[in-house]
Amino acid sequence: MFPLAIQKTSATTQILYRIALPVALVLWLLPLLGVAMTSLKPSSDLAAGNIFGLPSYLAFSNYADVFRNSPIAGYILNSFKVTIPTVIGAVAIACLSGFALAVYRFRFNLLIFFLFVAGNFVPFQILMVPVRDLTVSTGLYNTITGLALFHIAFQSGFCTLFMRNFIKGLPFELIESARVEGVSEFRIFWFIVLPLMRPAIAALSVLVFTFIWNDYFWATVLTTSAETQPVTAGLYSLNGQWIAQWQLVSAGSIIAAMPPVLMFFLMQRHFIAGLTLGATKG
Amino acid sequence: MTGSATTAIAGTGRGRTTFWKKNQRALAPWIFLAPGVAMFSLYVIYPIIASMWLSFYDWDGLGEKVWLGTQNYIELFDDEAFYTSLKNNIIWLALYMLAVPAGLFIALFLNQTVTGIRIYKSLFFFPFVISQVVVGLIFSWFYAPNFGLFYNLIEWITGTGVAVLADDRYVTYGIIAAGLWPQIAYCMILYLTGLNNVSPDQIEAARLDGARGWRMLWHVILPQLRPATFIAVVVTVIGALRSFDLVSIMTDGGPYGSSRVLSFYMFEQALSEYGFRMGYGAAIAVILFAIMMVFISGFIWKMIRDERGM
Numbered sequence: 001m002f003p004l005a006i007q008k009t010s011a012t013t014q015i016l017y018r019i020a021l022p023v024a025l026v027l028w029l030l031p032l033l034g035v036a037m038t039s040l041k042p043s044s045d046l047a048a049g050n051i052f053g054l055p056s057y058l059a060f061s062n063y064a065d066v067f068r069n070s071p072i073a074g075y076i077l078n079s080f081k082v083t084i085p086t087v088i089g090a091v092a093i094a095c096l097s098g099f100a101l102a103v104y105r106f107r108f109n110l111l112i113f114f115l116f117v118a119g120n121f122v123p124f125q126i127l128m129v130p131v132r133d134l135t136v137s138t139g140l141y142n143t144i145t146g147l148a149l150f151h152i153a154f155q156s157g158f159c160t161l162f163m164r165n166f167i168k169g170l171p172f173e174l175i176e177s178a179r180v181e182g183v184s185e186f187r188i189f190w191f192i193v194l195p196l197m198r199p200a201i202a203a204l205s206v207l208v209f210t211f212i213w214n215d216y217f218w219a220t221v222l223t224t225s226a227e228t229q230p231v232t233a234g235l236y237s238l239n240g241q242w243i244a245q246w247q248l249v250s251a252g253s254i255i256a257a258m259p260p261v262l263m264f265f266l267m268q269r270h271f272i273a274g275l276t277l278g279a280t281k282g
Numbered sequence: 283m284t285g286s287a288t289t290a291i292a293g294t295g296r297g298r299t300t301f302w303k304k305n306q307r308a309l310a311p312w313i314f315l316a317p318g319v320a321m322f323s324l325y326v327i328y329p330i331i332a333s334m335w336l337s338f339y340d341w342d343g344l345g346e347k348v349w350l351g352t353q354n355y356i357e358l359f360d361d362e363a364f365y366t367s368l369k370n371n372i373i374w375l376a377l378y379m380l381a382v383p384a385g386l387f388i389a390l391f392l393n394q395t396v397t398g399i400r401i402y403k404s405l406f407f408f409p410f411v412i413s414q415v416v417v418g419l420i421f422s423w424f425y426a427p428n429f430g431l432f433y434n435l436i437e438w439i440t441g442t443g444v445a446v447l448a449d450d451r452y453v454t455y456g457i458i459a460a461g462l463w464p465q466i467a468y469c470m471i472l473y474l475t476g477l478n479n480v481s482p483d484q485i486e487a488a489r490l491d492g493a494r495g496w497r498m499l500w501h502v503i504l505p506q507l508r509p510a511t512f513i514a515v516v517v518t519v520i521g522a523l524r525s526f527d528l529v530s531i532m533t534d535g536g537p538y539g540s541s542r543v544l545s546f547y548m549f550e551q552a553l554s555e556y557g558f559r560m561g562y563g564a565a566i567a568v569i570l571f572a573i574m575m576v577f578i579s580g581f582i583w584k585m586i587r588d589e590r591g592m
Contacts, residue, residue, distance in 0.1 A: 002393070006396060017394070025402060029409075030431065031424045032409070100311040100314035106311050117581075119326040121516075121520050121578045122578070123574050126329070126330050128567065129333055149325075153324065154325060156318050213413065214414065216415050216527045232413050235416070239419060246426070257413060260412070263411075272407075272475065
């Protein structure tokens with residue numbers, strides 16, 4: 001293990017390490033802690049100049065205010081309406097194309113694979129005008145469907161890369177022996193490979209959920225009204241309305257951040273497995 | 283070999299061979315690929331080509347497109363704002379790379395087995411899970427004049443506070459610092475997983491040979507962390523060049539356009555209250571795409587080499 005296990009070092013080092021851990025964590029999360037604290041301060045505290053001290057009382061009313069006086073609940077609902085279909089669509093497509101690219105040898109296999117990989121890295125701006133145009137001309141501009149369709153297509157690049165590498169790591173003999181038995185290719189996919197892909201599906205779902213929930217650029221390009229905007233874009237416009245009402249901005253930010261944070265803590269193992277899949281492979 | 287033998291057996295075994303049975307191995311990949319390739323071509327491949335084509339036109343998004351030839355590009359090379367954005371993009375790229383060593387540093391710090399370390403690891407990773415919009419708002423608060431934590435800290439040290447986001451000398455650095463926060467967390471998690479897979483035998487052997495500290499890190503650990511470093515560099519470069527959210531949230535490109543980056547300037551030209559110059563915007567996007575392609579080709583080239591090596 002590197003660095004040397006702390007248990008093997010001197011007693012002083014061990015104590016210092018024990019102290020350093022929480023100190024480093026507090027410093028690292030300082031901006032976040034500040035915002036969390038601000039979100040619980042009554043506005044009178046801020047007006048009276050109590051900026052860094054503890055709140056004089058915990059003003060959960062800030063959160064209630066945000067829900068009552070802004071369309072944030074609607075924004076959050078929109079975020080779910082975009083995110084959930086995207087996760088299902090992109091992961092389903094990636095299962096199919098990842099299987100095709102991992103299992104079959106055919107011309108253009110590597111070419112198609114690298115198109116998916118490269119497409120996944122391009123700057124969004126090179127897609128912006130034509131995608132917006134396409135969405136307008138199909139009547140899907142400023143709709144949740146239009147936004148979700150784009151996300152499904154774009155995410156299928158990353159997801160295919162992920163799935164293909166995952167299936168490559170499965171024992172190929174399983175497929176070979178099924179073929180010897182005369183099992184059709186579709187049944188091999190459905191009954192043999194798909195059940196083995198469960199961990200990859202879980203990891204990808206969590207990851208794509210976070211990516212899409214946090215998307216801001218496409219939300220501003222493809223949606224314009226409070227009825228369709230997800231919470232990231234909504235928060236931007238609310239920030240414009242709440243000038244210098246930091247207790248509301250903070251509460252709104254924390255509300256918007258909650259779903260992916262919960263997702264992360266509940267599904268942590270899957271999440272990290274997803275992020276690092278490429279890194280752990282040689 | 284086994285493949286063709288199997289098909290022969292499966293085929294003759296059933297007596298009648300339909301077209302599908304004979305060709306399913308050749309056709310199946312295309313059927314599996316169809317939805318993915320269709321969606322990806324429509325929403326990614328085609329738009330790239332369409333943007334390049336559009337960059338030679340003058341278009342407001344609604345009316346007739348007017349052919350301009352290379353006029354958009356000529357204008358771009360005379361455009362002060364373009365150079366500001368390009369310069370900022372280079373600063374972003376250079377400073378964003380700090381996330382890689384910083385992530386490694388934190389990973390080394392946390393790579394211990396004491397009680398509660400798992401919670402520490404997840405809390406350090408926390409900033410990455412939050413949306414960049416929220417990160418931007420958090421840092422706007424952090425920098426806010428008069429009551430921001432950072433502002434007061436500087437005031438306390440130097441006597442006068444600095445309104446980072448309103449000062450064209452510091453604004454880009456202030457935004458990059460906000461971007462580094464989640465990016466360091468991302469690199470950290472990549473390295474933590476990498477460190478998990480470093481072979482303990484080699485470390486023990488190196489320890490017996492007297493290697494420790496920096497020498498150990500440089501000669502024994504880092505070579506084994508190469509896959510993690512590769513991914514960390516890839517995601518950091520892409521992240522730096524994609525920077526849009528933070529600029530939009532924290533400053534809207536200001537003050538006086540001094541914190542623009544190419545991605546933001548493109549958006550501003552093509553789709554904001556400043557006008558709908560789709561052709562000009564597309565030209566900016568093509569330049570950004572060209573810069574990114576240099577890196578993407580490098581990554582792909584390395585991946586192809588690995589693929590062949592396997």
